[in-house]
Amino acid sequence: MIDANPLSPQVLFHLGPVAVGRAVVTTWGLMAVMALGFGLATRRLRADPGRAQAVLEVLVETLATQIEDTMRVPAGPYLPLLGSLFLFILAANLSAVIPGVQAPTAHIETTGALALVVFVAVHGYGIRARGLTRYLRHYLEPNPFLLPLTLLSEFTRTLALMVRLFGNIMSHELVIAVLLGLSGLLVPVPIMALGLLIGAVQAYIFAILAAVFIGAGIGAIETG
Numbered sequence: 604m605i606d607a608n609p610l611s612p613q614v615l616f617h618l619g620p621v622a623v624g625r626a627v628v629t630t631w632g633l634m635a636v637m638a639l640g641f642g643l644a645t646r647r648l649r650a651d652p653g654r655a656q657a658v659l660e661v662l663v664e665t666l667a668t669q670i671e672d673t674m675r676v677p678a679g680p681y682l683p684l685l686g687s688l689f690l691f692i693l694a695a696n697l698s699a700v701i702p703g704v705q706a707p708t709a710h711i712e713t714t715g716a717l718a719l720v721v722f723v724a725v726h727g728y729g730i731r732a733r734g735l736t737r738y739l740r741h742y743l744e745p746n747p748f749l750l751p752l753t754l755l756s757e758f759t760r761t762l763a764l765m766v767r768l769f770g771n772i773m774s775h776e777l778v779i780a781v782l783l784g785l786s787g788l789l790v791p792v793p794i795m796a797l798g799l800l801i802g803a804v805q806a807y808i809f810a811i812l813a814a815v816f817i818g819a820g821i822g823a824i825e826t827g
Contacts, residue, residue, distance in 0.1 A: 626710040633694050633707070673811055674818035681817060684724055688717065689810035696772055696802030699779075705803075709773040711765070718765035721813045722757075729820030741822070764812055771805050 614622045644655045652660060666686045667678035674681065692708060699706040706712040732737045742753050775798050 653732035714769040731820035
Protein backbone atom coordinates (compact mmCIF):
# COMPACT_ATOMS: atom_id res chain seq x y z
CA MET A 604 0.00 0.00 0.00
CA ILE A 605 0.99 3.65 0.15
CA ASP A 606 3.16 5.54 2.58
CA ALA A 607 1.63 7.57 5.42
CA ASN A 608 2.39 10.73 3.48
CA PRO A 609 2.40 10.18 -0.31
CA LEU A 610 3.89 13.65 -0.79
CA SER A 611 7.01 12.61 1.14
CA PRO A 612 9.08 9.93 -0.63
CA GLN A 613 10.14 6.96 1.49
CA VAL A 614 13.92 6.94 1.28
CA LEU A 615 15.49 3.48 1.00
CA PHE A 616 19.15 4.41 0.59
CA HIS A 617 21.50 7.17 -0.55
CA LEU A 618 23.82 7.43 -3.52
CA GLY A 619 26.20 9.98 -2.13
CA PRO A 620 24.09 13.07 -1.39
CA VAL A 621 21.17 11.78 -3.50
CA ALA A 622 18.32 10.10 -1.63
CA VAL A 623 16.71 7.23 -3.51
CA GLY A 624 13.09 6.54 -2.64
CA ARG A 625 10.94 3.43 -2.97
CA ALA A 626 9.07 4.86 -5.96
CA VAL A 627 12.35 5.35 -7.82
CA VAL A 628 13.50 1.79 -7.10
CA THR A 629 10.13 0.41 -8.24
CA THR A 630 10.33 2.52 -11.38
CA TRP A 631 13.82 1.21 -12.18
CA GLY A 632 12.62 -2.32 -11.59
CA LEU A 633 9.62 -1.90 -13.88
CA MET A 634 11.77 -0.38 -16.62
CA ALA A 635 14.27 -3.22 -16.36
CA VAL A 636 11.56 -5.90 -16.49
CA MET A 637 9.80 -4.21 -19.42
CA ALA A 638 13.03 -3.68 -21.36
CA LEU A 639 14.03 -7.29 -20.85
CA GLY A 640 10.58 -8.62 -21.67
CA PHE A 641 10.11 -6.62 -24.84
CA GLY A 642 13.71 -7.29 -25.85
CA LEU A 643 13.20 -11.03 -25.59
CA ALA A 644 9.84 -10.82 -27.37
CA THR A 645 11.28 -8.89 -30.34
CA ARG A 646 14.73 -10.43 -30.75
CA ARG A 647 13.53 -12.91 -33.38
CA LEU A 648 10.88 -11.18 -35.45
CA ARG A 649 9.46 -13.27 -38.28
CA ALA A 650 7.27 -12.68 -41.31
CA ASP A 651 5.04 -15.45 -39.95
CA PRO A 652 4.59 -14.18 -36.39
CA GLY A 653 4.24 -16.42 -33.40
CA ARG A 654 1.77 -15.73 -30.61
CA ALA A 655 3.95 -13.26 -28.69
CA GLN A 656 4.91 -11.33 -31.82
CA ALA A 657 1.29 -11.24 -32.98
CA VAL A 658 0.18 -9.77 -29.66
CA LEU A 659 2.89 -7.11 -29.86
CA GLU A 660 1.96 -6.25 -33.44
CA VAL A 661 -1.70 -5.81 -32.46
CA LEU A 662 -0.63 -3.64 -29.53
CA VAL A 663 1.59 -1.43 -31.69
CA GLU A 664 -1.06 -1.10 -34.39
CA THR A 665 -3.71 -0.21 -31.83
CA LEU A 666 -1.50 2.45 -30.27
CA ALA A 667 -0.64 3.87 -33.69
CA THR A 668 -4.32 4.02 -34.65
CA GLN A 669 -5.20 5.83 -31.43
CA ILE A 670 -2.41 8.37 -31.97
CA GLU A 671 -3.45 9.03 -35.57
CA ASP A 672 -7.11 9.37 -34.63
CA THR A 673 -6.20 11.83 -31.87
CA MET A 674 -3.45 13.90 -33.50
CA ARG A 675 -4.59 13.59 -37.14
CA VAL A 676 -1.03 13.04 -38.31
CA PRO A 677 1.02 9.89 -39.05
CA ALA A 678 1.86 8.15 -35.79
CA GLY A 679 5.45 7.22 -36.64
CA PRO A 680 7.35 10.12 -35.02
CA TYR A 681 5.24 10.05 -31.86
CA LEU A 682 4.63 6.35 -31.31
CA PRO A 683 7.88 5.62 -29.40
CA LEU A 684 7.22 8.31 -26.79
CA LEU A 685 3.46 7.99 -26.41
CA GLY A 686 3.53 4.21 -26.59
CA SER A 687 6.26 4.05 -23.95
CA LEU A 688 4.34 6.43 -21.69
CA PHE A 689 1.18 4.36 -21.96
CA LEU A 690 2.87 1.02 -21.37
CA PHE A 691 4.98 2.26 -18.46
CA ILE A 692 2.07 3.98 -16.73
CA LEU A 693 -0.08 0.91 -17.26
CA ALA A 694 2.59 -1.34 -15.72
CA ALA A 695 3.19 1.12 -12.89
CA ASN A 696 -0.51 1.43 -12.07
CA LEU A 697 -1.03 -2.34 -12.09
CA SER A 698 2.12 -3.10 -10.10
CA ALA A 699 0.18 -2.45 -6.89
CA VAL A 700 -1.47 -5.86 -7.20
CA ILE A 701 1.92 -7.48 -6.48
CA PRO A 702 2.27 -8.07 -2.73
CA GLY A 703 4.70 -5.63 -1.15
CA VAL A 704 4.87 -3.36 -4.21
CA GLN A 705 3.59 0.21 -4.20
CA ALA A 706 2.53 1.75 -7.49
CA PRO A 707 5.12 4.46 -8.24
CA THR A 708 2.34 6.53 -9.84
CA ALA A 709 0.80 6.85 -6.35
CA HIS A 710 3.70 9.19 -5.55
CA ILE A 711 3.73 12.79 -6.72
CA GLU A 712 7.40 12.73 -7.78
CA THR A 713 6.73 9.99 -10.34
CA THR A 714 3.71 11.63 -11.93
CA GLY A 715 5.54 14.95 -11.83
CA ALA A 716 8.43 13.47 -13.80
CA LEU A 717 6.02 11.96 -16.35
CA ALA A 718 4.22 15.28 -16.75
CA LEU A 719 7.58 17.02 -17.19
CA VAL A 720 8.46 14.59 -19.99
CA VAL A 721 5.23 15.56 -21.75
CA PHE A 722 5.89 19.28 -21.17
CA VAL A 723 9.34 19.05 -22.77
CA ALA A 724 8.04 16.85 -25.60
CA VAL A 725 5.28 19.33 -26.49
CA HIS A 726 7.77 22.13 -27.03
CA GLY A 727 10.41 19.90 -28.61
CA TYR A 728 8.04 18.47 -31.20
CA GLY A 729 6.43 21.88 -31.70
CA ILE A 730 9.74 23.59 -32.46
CA ARG A 731 10.80 20.77 -34.76
CA ALA A 732 7.53 20.89 -36.69
CA ARG A 733 7.12 24.67 -36.96
CA GLY A 734 10.57 26.12 -36.46
CA LEU A 735 11.52 28.20 -33.43
CA THR A 736 10.25 31.57 -34.66
CA ARG A 737 6.91 30.31 -35.89
CA TYR A 738 6.44 28.22 -32.78
CA LEU A 739 7.05 31.16 -30.45
CA ARG A 740 4.81 33.36 -32.58
CA HIS A 741 1.83 31.08 -32.04
CA TYR A 742 1.75 32.17 -28.39
CA LEU A 743 0.74 35.63 -29.61
CA GLU A 744 -2.28 34.29 -31.46
CA PRO A 745 -5.09 35.22 -31.65
CA ASN A 746 -4.33 38.24 -29.44
CA PRO A 747 -0.95 39.23 -27.99
CA PHE A 748 -2.67 40.55 -24.86
CA LEU A 749 -3.64 36.96 -24.02
CA LEU A 750 0.03 35.92 -23.77
CA PRO A 751 0.06 35.75 -19.92
CA LEU A 752 -3.01 33.50 -19.91
CA THR A 753 -1.56 31.35 -22.69
CA LEU A 754 1.69 30.85 -20.78
CA LEU A 755 -0.24 30.13 -17.59
CA SER A 756 -2.27 27.47 -19.37
CA GLU A 757 0.96 25.71 -20.41
CA PHE A 758 1.85 25.18 -16.76
CA THR A 759 -1.64 24.53 -15.40
CA ARG A 760 -2.38 21.76 -17.87
CA THR A 761 0.95 20.11 -17.00
CA LEU A 762 0.07 20.41 -13.32
CA ALA A 763 -3.37 18.93 -13.99
CA LEU A 764 -1.78 16.03 -15.88
CA MET A 765 0.44 15.31 -12.90
CA VAL A 766 -2.24 15.66 -10.21
CA ARG A 767 -4.91 13.69 -12.08
CA LEU A 768 -2.81 10.55 -12.34
CA PHE A 769 -1.37 10.88 -8.84
CA GLY A 770 -4.75 11.55 -7.23
CA ASN A 771 -6.55 8.65 -8.84
CA ILE A 772 -3.90 6.02 -8.10
CA MET A 773 -3.07 7.30 -4.63
CA SER A 774 -6.71 7.50 -3.56
CA HIS A 775 -7.39 3.98 -4.81
CA GLU A 776 -4.46 2.56 -2.84
CA LEU A 777 -5.59 4.53 0.20
CA VAL A 778 -9.08 3.02 -0.02
CA ILE A 779 -7.62 -0.49 -0.19
CA ALA A 780 -5.37 0.21 2.80
CA VAL A 781 -8.33 1.41 4.86
CA LEU A 782 -10.48 -1.57 3.89
CA LEU A 783 -7.67 -3.98 4.75
CA GLY A 784 -7.35 -2.38 8.15
CA LEU A 785 -11.08 -2.48 8.85
CA SER A 786 -12.28 -5.71 7.34
CA GLY A 787 -9.42 -8.08 6.64
CA LEU A 788 -8.07 -9.63 3.49
CA LEU A 789 -11.04 -10.68 1.34
CA VAL A 790 -13.32 -7.63 1.26
CA PRO A 791 -10.92 -5.38 -0.73
CA VAL A 792 -10.58 -7.97 -3.52
CA PRO A 793 -13.41 -6.48 -5.65
CA ILE A 794 -11.90 -3.02 -5.10
CA MET A 795 -8.53 -4.33 -6.23
CA ALA A 796 -10.17 -5.80 -9.35
CA LEU A 797 -11.74 -2.43 -10.03
CA GLY A 798 -8.27 -0.94 -9.55
CA LEU A 799 -7.03 -2.90 -12.56
CA LEU A 800 -9.62 -1.14 -14.69
CA ILE A 801 -8.84 2.23 -13.11
CA GLY A 802 -5.12 1.73 -13.77
CA ALA A 803 -5.71 0.94 -17.43
CA VAL A 804 -8.10 3.86 -17.89
CA GLN A 805 -5.73 6.34 -16.23
CA ALA A 806 -2.83 5.17 -18.41
CA TYR A 807 -5.01 5.65 -21.49
CA ILE A 808 -6.17 9.11 -20.39
CA PHE A 809 -2.60 10.26 -19.67
CA ALA A 810 -1.36 9.06 -23.07
CA ILE A 811 -4.31 10.59 -24.94
CA LEU A 812 -3.91 13.94 -23.20
CA ALA A 813 -0.19 13.86 -24.00
CA ALA A 814 -1.10 13.23 -27.66
CA VAL A 815 -3.56 16.14 -27.61
CA PHE A 816 -0.97 18.50 -26.11
CA ILE A 817 1.70 17.44 -28.61
CA GLY A 818 -0.81 17.71 -31.46
CA ALA A 819 -1.58 21.26 -30.38
CA GLY A 820 2.13 22.01 -30.12
CA ILE A 821 2.82 20.95 -33.69
CA GLY A 822 -0.29 22.77 -34.92
CA ALA A 823 -2.09 19.61 -36.02
CA ILE A 824 -5.10 20.10 -33.76
CA GLU A 825 -6.72 22.92 -31.84
CA THR A 826 -7.29 22.63 -28.09
CA GLY A 827 -9.75 25.49 -27.93
